[in-house]
Each structure stands twice: as structure tokens, then as C-alpha cells.
Amino acid sequence: MANIEHxxxxxxxxxxxxxxxxxxxxxxxxxxxKPHGFWGRWLTSTNHxxxxxxxxxxxxxxxxxxxxxxxxIRAELFKPGLQFFDPAIFNVLTTNHALIMIFGAxxxxxxxxANWMVPMQVGAPDMALPRMNNFSFWILPFAFTLLISxxxxxxxxMAGGWTMxxxxxxxxxxxxxxAIFSIxxxxxxxxxxxxxxxxxxxxxxxxxxxxIRMPLFVWTWLITAFLLIxxxxxxAGAVTMLLxxxxxxxxxFNAAGGGDxxxxxxxxxxFGHPEVYxxxxxxxxxxxxxxxxxxxxxxxxxxxxxxATASIAFLSxxxxxxxxxxxxxxxxxxxxxxxSTMLIAIPTGVKVFNWSATMYKxxxxxxxxxxxxxxxxxxxxxxxxxxxxxxxAPADFQYQDTYFVVAHFHYVLVPGAIFGTIGAVYYWLPKxxxxxxxxxxxxxxxxxxxxxxxxxxxxxxFLGLAGMPRRIPDYSTQFADWNMVSSIGGFCFGASQILFxxxxxxxxxxxxxxxxxxxxxxxxxxxxLPSPAxxxxxxxxxxxxxxxxxxxxxxxxx
Amino acid sequence: MMTRKMxxxxxxxxxxxxxxxxxxxxxxxxxxxxxxxxxxxxKVSRDIYGLHMLAFWWCVGIAAVVxxxxxxxxxxxxxxxxxxxDTALTHSTRVEVIWTSIPVLILISMAIPAARVLVETxxxxxxxxxxxxxxxxxxxxxxxxxxxVKFVSSLDRxxxxxxxxxxxxxxxxxxxxxLSVDHPLVVPAGVKVRVLITGGDVIHAWWVPALGxxxxxxxxxxxxxxxxVDTDKLGTYRGQCAELCGRDHGFMPIVVQVVSKDxxxxxxxxxxxxLKTQPATAATxxxxxxxxxxxxxxxxxxxxxxxxxxxxATVAGN
Numbered sequence: 001m002a003n004i005e006h007x008x009x010x011x012x013x014x015x016x017x018x019x020x021x022x023x024x025x026x027x028x029x030x031x032x033x034k035p036h037g038f039w040g041r042w043l044t045s046t047n048h049x050x051x052x053x054x055x056x057x058x059x060x061x062x063x064x065x066x067x068x069x070x071x072x073i074r075a076e077l078f079k080p081g082l083q084f085f086d087p088a089i090f091n092v093l094t095t096n097h098a099l100i101m102i103f104g105a106x107x108x109x110x111x112x113x114a115n116w117m118v119p120m121q122v123g124a125p126d127m128a129l130p131r132m133n134n135f136s137f138w139i140l141p142f143a144f145t146l147l148i149s150x151x152x153x154x155x156x157x158m159a160g161g162w163t164m165x166x167x168x169x170x171x172x173x174x175x176x177x178x179a180i181f182s183i184x185x186x187x188x189x190x191x192x193x194x195x196x197x198x199x200x201x202x203x204x205x206x207x208x209x210x211x212i213r214m215p216l217f218v219w220t221w222l223i224t225a226f227l228l229i230x231x232x233x234x235x236a237g238a239v240t241m242l243l244x245x246x247x248x249x250x251x252x253f254n255a256a257g258g259g260d261x262x263x264x265x266x267x268x269x270x271f272g273h274p275e276v277y278x279x280x281x282x283x284x285x286x287x288x289x290x291x292x293x294x295x296x297x298x299x300x301x302x303x304x305x306x307x308a309t310a311s312i313a314f315l316s317x318x319x320x321x322x323x324x325x326x327x328x329x330x331x332x333x334x335x336x337x338x339x340s341t342m343l344i345a346i347p348t349g350v351k352v353f354n355w356s357a358t359m360y361k362x363x364x365x366x367x368x369x370x371x372x373x374x375x376x377x378x379x380x381x382x383x384x385x386x387x388x389x390x391x392x393a394p395a396d397f398q399y400q401d402t403y404f405v406v407a408h409f410h411y412v413l414v415p416g417a418i419f420g421t422i423g424a425v426y427y428w429l430p431k432x433x434x435x436x437x438x439x440x441x442x443x444x445x446x447x448x449x450x451x452x453x454x455x456x457x458x459x460x461x462f463l464g465l466a467g468m469p470r471r472i473p474d475y476s477t478q479f480a481d482w483n484m485v486s487s488i489g490g491f492c493f494g495a496s497q498i499l500f501x502x503x504x505x506x507x508x509x510x511x512x513x514x515x516x517x518x519x520x521x522x523x524x525x526x527x528x529l530p531s532p533a534x535x536x537x538x539x540x541x542x543x544x545x546x547x548x549x550x551x552x553x554x555x556x557x558x
Numbered sequence: 559m560m561t562r563k564m565x566x567x568x569x570x571x572x573x574x575x576x577x578x579x580x581x582x583x584x585x586x587x588x589x590x591x592x593x594x595x596x597x598x599x600x601k602v603s604r605d606i607y608g609l610h611m612l613a614f615w616w617c618v619g620i621a622a623v624v625x626x627x628x629x630x631x632x633x634x635x636x637x638x639x640x641x642x643x644d645t646a647l648t649h650s651t652r653v654e655v656i657w658t659s660i661p662v663l664i665l666i667s668m669a670i671p672a673a674r675v676l677v678e679t680x681x682x683x684x685x686x687x688x689x690x691x692x693x694x695x696x697x698x699x700x701x702x703x704x705x706x707v708k709f710v711s712s713l714d715r716x717x718x719x720x721x722x723x724x725x726x727x728x729x730x731x732x733x734x735x736x737l738s739v740d741h742p743l744v745v746p747a748g749v750k751v752r753v754l755i756t757g758g759d760v761i762h763a764w765w766v767p768a769l770g771x772x773x774x775x776x777x778x779x780x781x782x783x784x785x786x787v788d789t790d791k792l793g794t795y796r797g798q799c800a801e802l803c804g805r806d807h808g809f810m811p812i813v814v815q816v817v818s819k820d821x822x823x824x825x826x827x828x829x830x831x832x833l834k835t836q837p838a839t840a841a842t843x844x845x846x847x848x849x850x851x852x853x854x855x856x857x858x859x860x861x862x863x864x865x866x867x868x869x870x871a872t873v874a875g876n
Contacts, residue, residue, distance in 0.1 A: 255778025328781035472808030
């Protein structure tokens with residue numbers, strides 16, 4: 001830490017802590033302003049790290065609740081015949097599994113990582129809008145209390161799938177308005193979180209941290225935040241129209257009243273497809289941080305990575321109807337959406353090639369974060385391959401709404417988005433806690449997860465091609481074998497995840513002291529801060545000399 | 559060709575040998591480790607199968623190259639083996655142009671056949687007969703356009719009894735568990751048939767893998783599709799509803815019986831004759847009982863679940 005210099009802050013209006021030495025250690029001095037008492041610290045927190053922690057803990061809880069739903073689904077599908085659930089309950093399980101995992105687990109986990117890392121990576125003391133940060137987090141527990149309690153109201157929970165297609169979803173009972181209000185709350189939370197990320201990145205970068213020098217995680221989050229602001233209001237509009245159709249006699253989606261059930265699908269997927277990239281772009285950023293670190297080599301093709309991310313974000317707005325190839329679109333539309341969807345393979349391919357080229361002629365070591373990133377690389381690619389197959393509209397006629405699609409999106413979401421998040425936690429956890437975690441347990445967590453995620457999801461490709469539709473509680477006997485394999489994989493994968501909170505808990509409460517750099521090949525501003533990072537990250541903007549030393553991962557160093 | 563190669567289990571081969579759809583036709587076989595799509599029974603479904611295999615092999619090829627390169631780097635450049643990173647290797651315009659343009663060419667090689675098959679699936683001109691299909695919660699109705707023949711097709715009673723929660727009936731003891739109906743759709747081989755698909759309450763999807771058709775049945779819309787089954791592919795083919803449509807979405811199968819043109823004419827005339835001897839009101843629920851070709855159709859109409867076919871007001875959560 002001795003070579004760190006300080007420059008006068010370039011951020012007017014952020015002089016509250018001017019004069020403090022950010023690097024004096026992990027003592028009370030650096031923790032200046034840290035509130036005391038449980039409620040004071042957590043309920044009213046405006047600190048990016050505390051709020052980030054709350055987001056991550058929240059998403060972990062949701063991951064286990066959504067995971068419990070998944071275990072119940074796989075238990076029912078373990079063998080043919082109905083063993084545990086009425087079909088209506090089964091539909092509640094699948095619908096809420098998806099809603100909880102998407103809006104409760106994956107999205108908040110990325111916001112939590114952004115809260116922790118964006119200020120540290122761009123050289124800022126905190127997020128730009130700390131009170132809104134607190135608000136956007138504290139909406140979430142209420143939103144999900146509402147959603148989860150909707151499962152238990154008369155008439156049953158939401159059972160029309162997470163896509164909530166009318167007219168089916170309009171048959172829902174009391175759960176409908178509860179779930180819709182809950183989605184409104186989640187949307188408000190996401191939009192506020194995104195505004196915060198954008199304002200922080202645009203206004204609080206350290207001098208010398210130009211946009212095209214930002215770490216990839218910051219870049220991917222910046223683009224994700226714009227996607228969120230663009231599409232969350234679209235979802236809110238779609239579900240509000242469902243609400244008025246159900247309660248106020250409108251006929252937006254009711255054919256008998258002059259409405260159009262297909263219009264809902266267009267609106268929903270105009271949100272839904274960018275949403276898919278919202279759930280993967282930050283993981284792209286994470287992998288772009290981890291692979292250079294453990295290859296001891298700068299990221300290959302940094303500029304191409306940024307442009308590829310932006311291209312994917314742009315394309316995500318013009319491919320939505322590939323979710324609707326079987327609704328009977330005009331031939332010209334189907335052709336357009338097929339071709340535009342195929343185009344996504346190009347920037348995505350560029351990213352995979354760049355990650356591979358980063359490892360080429362590197363010096364690779366395989367600590368837990370790297371293992372998760374490598375698993376991401378292989379298995380996300382498998383999800384990409386099935387995605388390419390799904391893009392071909394005539395072939396999609398056979399894949400649509402089968403287990404082939406289930407396998408596809410679980411490959412991009414579980415070994416993609418979730419492995420990315422887990423990798424990020426293992427990458428930055430020593431920086432957060434100041435301790436190393438149990439490497440052996442973390443490797444067990446990795447190998448068990450990687451083996452069983454494949455046992456769980458790979459057979460679902462076969463089931464789909466053999467003709468098994470998704471969202472069914474019972475199936476014909478020729479699907480029995482692979483379903484049993486998949487369920488066994490599911491139970492083992494689910495059980496393996498219990499290691500994750502145990503490892504984090506241990507790490508938070510002791511362990512070998514982490515160095516400031518933590519990983520030999522780590523580059524970037526966050527590693528210039530002490531471990532654990534001080535309560536207020538960069539109370540003074542890091543000097544240009546610091547930036548040079550802590551050059552972001554993509555820049556040549558040595 | 560690939561299907562055969564990729565099959566681990568031979569229990570379905572009996573069905574395959576008799577020229578029936580090996581996947582959805584499960585004889586007494588309990589289970590099958592089926593891995594791949596089946597080619598189907600008409601040109602469109604085989605073209606789709608060909609497209610599927612084209613995309614599949616491209617993916618396998620790309621995976622071999624990309625994963626091979628990654629594995630090579632992982633094995634070759636290990637820190638523990640003293641590898642020293644070449645930190646100057648951060649970009650190469652030449653390589654980046656190559657790995658952007660090669661995928662473009664690969665995509666074009668798939669886009670052209672895909673567009674051709676897509677146009678083919680959309681061309682319903684020259685159809686010799688039409689069938690109107692309507693999805694209801696949770697059964698299908700079939701109307702032979704231009705004839706009075708119209709009937710409801712529901713899950714057969716043995717499957718329906720076995721699929722009740724804790725029924726105690728072993729699904730493996732039921733032939734074609736969940737994939738048989740009381741009144742199958744009977745169609746002629748060698749005739750271009752246009753199907754008009756719509757939904758009566760919520761959205762359903764009519765899917766018969768062997769025909770390569772999956773079309774949503776949407777209230778307020780009439781979707782079109784067509785098939786022209788090869789004359790040597792007579793037999794029974796099975797499918798299911800493919801769009802979540804409520805509680806019993808998993809229990810509204812589709813069974814298509816492909817017969818020769820002559821047998822179809824006989825069957826249709828028999829249906830019309832049956833209708834004349836029955837009160838007109840029964841025409842919508844009764845059919846095929848005296849059919850010469852439809853096997854094992856139960857004499858009694860299938861038991862009606864609590865919801866009537868048109869009961870759109872049902873609360874799905876119950």
C-alpha cells in the first residue's frame with residue numbers, strides 16, 4: 001500500500017471525508033460514519049457495501065426458496081403418475097419457481113455485486129444516490145413477501161407460467177393482483193437500482209478512468225442498467241393491462257371484446273428478451289474479470305468485448321418474437337426474427353473467442369473463481385449452441401415449449417448467470433471480509449455443482465427432442481428414464497448448494513487474513529484498497545499513478 | 559440415420575421397424591433412452607429434421623474447435639508447470655476479423671435452408687381437404703370442413719383413471735399412458751390436408767411431432783398449417799398440447815390415425831351414416847364408435863371433468 005498516492009478529489013460535492021486517509025487500515029478511522037446497532041446499520045443504511053451485502057443475502061435466501069420449489073417440481077417428476085401434487089399446485093410451483101429465481105435471485109444478486117464493486121472499481125467512495133439505494137433494496141422484501149404469500153391465498157397462486165399469458169392468467173384468483181403489485185414493486189426497485197448504477201458510473205469515475213478504460217464488469221453493468229430502464233416499464237405496462245382486463249372490464253387481451261391475446265406476448269417479450277440479457281451481461285463482465293486474473297494476462301480484445309456487449313444489447317430489442325414462432329406470425333416476420341436472432345451468435349461468439357484467447361499463452365491457475373468461470377465458459381457455450389438451434393424457426397416448431405427449451409435456458413441461467421455470480425463471490429469475498437475462505441470446501445462446492453448441474457439439465461435436451469412438453473406434472477412412460485436421471489441430478493445439485501452459505505459464513509467470521517491484492521494476477525482499483533475494504537471505499541479519488549499501478553484487467557501490466 | 563445411431567436402447571426398435579413414429583409411439587415398452595428428434599412422416603417434418611441435424615452438426619463442429627482450443631490452453635499453459643504469460647498478446651485485428659467472418663458464413667449456410675423450409679411450412683395452397691381444430695380446457699374438437707363430421711377428443715379413460723393423484727394404478731401398466739384418446743383424429747395418407755387451429759377459451763398448442771406441426775390455438779385467431787403424409791406411413795401418431803393451458807394442460811393428448819385414402823372415405827361415410835341415425839344434438843360428442851379403422855375407441859363417451867369444455871370462467875387455481 002505504500003506506493004499509493006493521493007490526488008485532490010475531482011468530484012465536487014464529495015468533500016465530506018476529504019483529508020481522511022482511506023488506506024490507514026481497517027480501523028475505526030476508515031470506518032468513519034459507520035452507524036452502530038443492528039437496525040441503525042442495516043435498516044437505514046446508505047452505505048454501498050452494507051446495501052450490497054443485503055442484496056446478496058436477500059438473493060441467496062430467494063435462491064434457496066426458489067430452489068425448494070425446484071426440488072418439489074423434480075420430486076413430482078421423479079417418476080410417472082402424480083405422487084405429491086394436484087396439477088394446479090404443480091403449475092403454481094413452476095410459475096413461482098421462475099418468478100422467484102428471475103426477479104428474486106438472479107437480478108438482485110447482480111445489483112448486490114454492482115453495489116459492492118462499481119464504486120470500488122471506478123474509484124468512488126459510494127454509490128451516487130445512497131438514499132435511493134436504500135429504498136430500492138428495502139422494496140424487495142415487501143415485494144417478495146407479497147409474491148410468496150400469494151401462493152397461499154384462496155384460488156391458489158399464480159399458475160399461468162412466469163410469462164403470465166392471457167387469457168389463462170386472467171383465470172387466476174386473488175393471487176393475480178398481489179403478484180402484479182409485487183411485479184410493480186420489483187420494477188420500481190430495478191429502475192432505481194439502474195439509475196444509481198448509471199449515475200455512479202457516469203459521474204463518479206476517478207480522474208483518468210475514461211469510459212474505455214473501465215473494467216468489463218462496470219461496462220456490462222452500465223449496459224445492463226440501460227436495458228433495465230428501457231424494459232421494466234414495458235413489463236409494468238403489460239401486467240397493468242392484465243389487471244385492468246381482470247378487474248375493470250377492459251379488453252386489451254380479450255378477443256371477444258376486440259382485444260388481442262397475441263399483443264400481450266409481443267409486449268411481454270419486448271421486455272422479456274432484453275431481460276434475458278439483463279440476466280447474463282453482468283455475468284459476462286464477471287468472467288471478463290476472473291479469466292485475465294487467473295491467466296495472469298490482460299483480457300484479449302477489450303474494445304471488441306465492449307462493442308460486442310453493446311451489440312448484444314442492441315440486438316436484444318429486435319429479436320423478441322423468436323419466443324413466438326408458433327403463434328402464427330406472418331412469414332415475413334418469422335423470417336426477420338429468425339435472421340436477427342441468428343445474428344446474436346456473432347457478438348456472443350466474439351466474446352467466447354476473446355475469453356479463450358485470453359487463456360492462450362497465459363499462465364493459468366485454478367483457484368475456485370477460475371473454476372467457476374471456466375465452467376461458465378463451457379456450459380454457457382452449450383446453452384448458446386442450443387440457442388442457435390432454437391433460432392431456426394422451422395426447427396423451433398419442434399423445440400418450442402418442450403424440455404429442449406427448458407434445458408437451453410437453464411444452461412444459460414444456471415451455469416451461466418448463477419455460476420457467474422458464485423464465481424464473483426469467490427473472487428471478491430476475501431476483499432469483502434478480509435479473510436480467505438476454505439478453498440477445499442469451495443472446490444467441493446464447484447465440482448459437485450458442475451457434475452450435477454449437467455446430470456440435471458443435459459438429459460432434458462433428450463426429453464425435449466423425444467417430445468416431452470414443458471410445464472406438465474405427469475408424463476408418458478417413455479420419458480421416465482431421463483426424468484429420473486434429471487431428478488437425481490437436481491436433488492444432488494440442490495444439496496450441494498448448502499455448502500455455499502456455510503463457506504461464506506465461515507469466511508465472514510474468520511480465516512487466514514487476505515492480502516490486499518488477494519490473487520497474484522489481480523488487477524484493477526478494487527485490489528488497491530485494503531482487505532477488508534474500508535467502509536467508504538475511495539474517500540479521495542485515487543491518483544493517476546494509482547490507476548497506472550492498479551490498471552484495469554484489460555490493460556497491459558507487468 | 560442419426561436417430562438409429564444415437565439410440566442406446568432398442569426397446570423402441572419394434573415400433574421403428576414397423577414404420578411408425580418411434581418416439582411417441584411407445585408399445586408395451588416402459589421407457590426408452592431416446593436421445594434425438596425423429597424424422598417424421600411427411601416431407602416437411604423430414605426437412606425440419608434435416609435442418610435440426612444440420613444445426614446440430616455445426617454446433618458439434620464448432621464445439622470441437624472452441625472447446626478443443628480452451629482445453630489445449632488449460633492443459634498447456636498451467637502456472638504450476640511454469641508457464642509464463644505473454645502479456646503483450648492482447649489483440650490481433652487479423653484473428654478478430656477471421657473469427658467474426660467465419661461465423662457469418664456458417665450462419666448463412668444455415669439461414670438459407672431454414673428460410674426455405676419456413677416458406678414450405680407456410681404454403682397451404684393446393685390443400686384437398688381441411689380440418690378445423692379447436693382447443694378447449696382440456697380436450698380437442700375436430701371438424702371435417704364440408705362434412706357434418708365433428709367430434710371431441712379427450713384423454714382416454716384408463717389413462718385418466720391412472721393419472722389421478724395417488725390413484726394406485728401403475729402408469730407402466732397403461733398402454734400409451736397419457737398419450738391415448740377416446741376419439742383419434744383420422745386422416746388420409748397422400749392427401750394435402752390443411753388444418754385450421756383456434757382456441758375456445760385460453761391458448762393451447764396443437765403439436766404432433768411426426769407431422770412437424772406445432773401451432774398455437776389462440777382465441778380470436780385461426781392459424782393454418784398443413785401436412786401430406788407419405789402413403790407408406792400409415793399408423794398411429796401421438797402428440798400433446800404444447801402451451802400451458804391450466805390445470806390439466808398435461809392431460810390433453812393428440813392422437814392422429816393415418817389411414818389409406820380408401821379407408822378414410824369409408825370411415826368418413828360411416829361417420830356421416832352414424833350421424834343420420836343419431837339425434838343431431840349428440841353429433842358433437844359421439845363418433846367413431848363403429849369405425850372400421852379406429853381401434854379400441856370406448857363405447858361410452860369419456861368422463862367429463864368438472865369443467866365443461868366451454869367453461870372459460872373456471873378459476874385455474876382450483
